[in-house]
Amino acid sequence: MAVIGKIQKNSYLLLIVIGLAMLAFIFTDSFKNFGGGEEPLPSGTIFGEEMNEKELSDLQQSYVDREKQNASYQGTDFDAEAEDNARDQAFNELVRKKLMGQELEALGLMVSSAELNDMVLGNNIHPWVSQIGMFKNNIGEYARDSVVKYLDGLQSGPDPSVDTALYSRWKNAKIQWSEFEKELKDARATDKFIALIKKGVYVNSLEAKDSYVGNNESRDITYVMHPYGSITEEEVGFTDADIKAYYQKHKNDKLYLQQSQSADIEFVQFPVSYSALDLERANEEMESLKVGFAQTDNNIYFMATKGEDKFYSDTTGFELGGDQFIMDVAANKYEYPASIDELVQNSKKGDVIGPFKTLDPQTNATQLVIAKVNGFTSQDRAWVRHILISTNSRTDAEAKSLGDSLIRVINAKNNFAEMVDKFTDDPGSKANGGEYKWFKKGAMVAEFEKAAFEGQKGKLQLVKTTYGYHIVEVLGQEARKLPKLAPIRKTVKPGVETIKEVENLAYDFINEVETAKDDSAFYRVSKEKNLVNNYAKVVLSSRFVTGFKDYRKIQKFAFAQDAEEGDISGPILDNSIIKVAYITSKVDEGVPSYEAVKLQMKVPALREKQAAHYIDIMSGIKNINEVANTIPSGQVKTANVKLGTGNIPGVGGNEYKVVGTVFSIDKENEGAMLTPLKGEAGVFLIVLDKVNEVAEQEDYTAEKESILTKRAATADANVMRALRDKANIVDNRQKKAAQGR
Structure with missing residues (x-):
């Protein structure tokens, strides 16, 4: 890619290069693969089988058209994000249909025409129907009459020979509604399936008893905890070798497996502003x-x-x-x-x-x-200037006396602006000579408003309000015409020539970086040109990239089939800014490289080293007070812990493993000191003081119902999760779009 900038900037050179490439293609063995190329990538797989691309495409278009129409009725924008969401809904719906199809068929679950009618027009309106914008009245409520009217309109269409466009819209609407009804029936069948699952959820008496005991039984403990924050790396001899050992041990853990390809990039920006010519053309x-x-x-x-x-x-x-x-x-x-x-x-x-x-x-x-x-209304407005004499720092009589005095001076010397500067207590109007221009009724307190709208122009008035006394002079009064407007707004955008000029600056930058050929060239050249060097992580499965409005463009660069570390992009126009990106590193999905997760693994690796060090120290001591005197932060504390909460009072965060270990010790071992434990916050040494057992209950119905309610609430999500896991769903849509496959 060393000459990409020069080639793209010089179109004549580009034609020559393309011509040479075509000759090389024709007169070498590469003709053997003519018509082949890269294997098309399926949008997704379910149970190892490729999704039907046409079925997915048709469903996505149906969802997009429907959401676009709904947005139009609601007066909201249908932007790229809204389109992505609609396509996601279609993808997930197709997945759901595939997953549920075999389950519903096995159970023989069906939806009758009567049920469908009930969801659309009956007593049990489906949310999908009630949320459609055109089926709502002017206060946003579902209106059955609107549905009836719409469905009646679908029964007999317009004459295609009279209005072809109108007939086409009617036909498309009829097809969309038919597809919508199919989806409604599928959704209803799925609801029946989930209802069966929820009805099958059960909690036995032993589970209820265990839950009751776990939530109510407690242990009294005495403990010493040495927090990790008090243990330095130097104290335990922590090095990169420890991180590497941790990596070898945990690199296959689900926590660290890369779920999606990612790339770290640096990028610089060249803002594109409209020119005088662009503004003239827009005008x-x-x-x-x-x-x-x-x-x-x-x-x-x-x-x-x-x-x-x-x-x-x-x-x-x-x-x-x-x-x-x-x-x-x-x-x-x-x-x-x-x-x-x-x-x-x-x-x-x-x-x-x-x-x-x-x-x-x-x-x-x-x-x-x-x-x-498109017409006018009328609105009374007033323009005044005033001097506020506040009663916060003087009595009412003093304020009134000062006001009367100032009026006499102003009438004699015509120096209102001078008196404002010297005496007003209103900081909001002082800089404007005390003026409030063309305000409407209702904008001021009642007494001030009356003076402004009913007072004689040019005459000084002394008006009392809750703020104090005002010397008010009316400068203007009018009945202003207020227009009823039908506005059209358009953003002034840079034209092709303007974009090209900035693009050339980007190409110059690219050429300098590529000519230098050293690893730090991108950073160095950006500094030399006073360009800010930005950083972003691009994740293939994500639709958000820091610093980019359109994630697609940077993904196409970062995840192109031949993209590799050290590649520099061509100019990328994103949100009226031309950007040039540089790939600093790439990580494939699956087991990560050591460098990719080194920083992420450092803390848990350090925790292991710290815990092992102090577990070794504590293990040789038989008395908890002696342990407390041995460790730097040693302090003996007591606490009452419950298995259901999973925390230790006085210790921040949950300590499930530590608390679980405490509850594994029975009553016969009261007074025993446990072996040192590695916790989330630090290293623990614990003495079990007392087991506080709870009395056995005759009836655990309340506990059983509580567990049953929680299980039923998550049953549908758990079932779908289990079905998805079984189906081993692979979503290739982002990769397919990025690589053009």
Whole structure:
């Protein structure tokens, strides 16, 4: 890959290289494999058999179409993550059907038409039906009439000779509903299977008794614990050799087995910002939309097809705001910027105003907005300036007297702003000369509001509120037009030329790294170019990679069939940022290499060494007080422990093994000192002081019912887990996508 940057940057050279490669292909033995290539990778296997790709693809498309339609009805975005979730649901549903198929067939479990009707229209509506957006009323509740109306519409379709597109949509809807009904019946049959399993869950009296004893019987102990945190590596002579020994012993443990391929990468970023030319073109595009927007009678459709927002209203009232255009549905906040207020006030119904710039409050991206004026409402607003004389630090009489005095001075000298600076107790308006501009009714306390909206313009008023006395001067009053707007927003994006310019910078970086040919070149060149060197772990089975919005692109690089340590990527455009990545290490699934798990194994390896060291020291001492005097952190403590809790009061965290060992000692051995024990928090030496037995009960029904409830609650999950384990399911979807197989 030493010339990748130069080849990709120079398209002429690329053509030459491709031509030479084709000649080499044709005139060598490689023609023997023509038409072959890498074996296609199945999306998954169940019971060792490959999944039917068409069946999976059709089911995934059905789920995607359904969720997309549901999102449309609910007015929510259907993004890449939502599509991934829909495909996951389809995959899991296909797995469930395969797993349950043989079980249901063996038991003869079926679902009748009457049961299906009951789930869709009857008294036991299935959640899948009630959660569909188009089957809900305006307050979000399931509406049976909507289902009836929808199903009636599926009975007889439109004439295909009149409207082909409408007929196609009807036909697809009919097919989707038929598939949905099949899934409902499958789900209902599975519910019956799970119900049978739950009915078969049983707890016998001996289990109930053991549980009761375990939760109530206790042991009184005296103990000394030396915490691992007090034992240094130097004290026990801990070295890398101990980690390697631990690795050899535990490398096949499930905890350390790599469940998925992974790669460690470093990457640098080249932000791509729009240019002046990109902004000019975006303005031209928005200007061209204005003509059609002004002429259309279907504002909602035009907004949905031409804009980026899922905003299904063309009569929303917008108020005068600050610098930005705000459409916050969740907060019910709609504002247009002050910069276009003159345009708004001079507009009439049907006008399309804009385009004007704003910033997306979520991403801070620059957007252009055009908005169709669809009517007006009126709102009274006032503009005032004031001086607050607080009563917190003076009496009411003193505050009023000062207010009267200041009014006389201001009337005589016309120096309101000067008096604000010297006397006001309102920090919120002091920097603005005491002004509050164009606020609406309800924004101020009642007395202040009355002075602002009913007071004479230019006349000084002394108004008392809960804050103190205000000297108020009205600077303006008006009945402001508030527009009802149908907005279209579009993000200004960098064009092809702009991206190419930044891409060339990335290629220059790649060339320098590859020309250097040393292992530290990526890090060194990034520092020389003042680029931040970022790190991320890419896991093939994960859909999240730190620093990347689109995980697919970096996975395709990191897990390509020929990808190896030391490879450098071409420019990757991700979320308006061009990134270049470098593979520092790769780990295959299965038994990990020593280097891959060295850091992970260091702590447990150290714990083993620490425990062995102090178990050896404690084992030669027969008295617990002597042990306490021997170890640095020795302190004799007492505690009452129960098997059901698994912890020792005074010791953080669970100590199941230690507590279990204590409960293995019977009453005849009260007073015995146990051998030293390796715990989770440290090394223990314990004396069993007393066994507190519980009296045998005549009836363990309550305990039995408690266990039964817990078992029944997890029965379905446990059954599916057991079936999945038996089926040995392999999910290759991420690998298939990354390698293009």
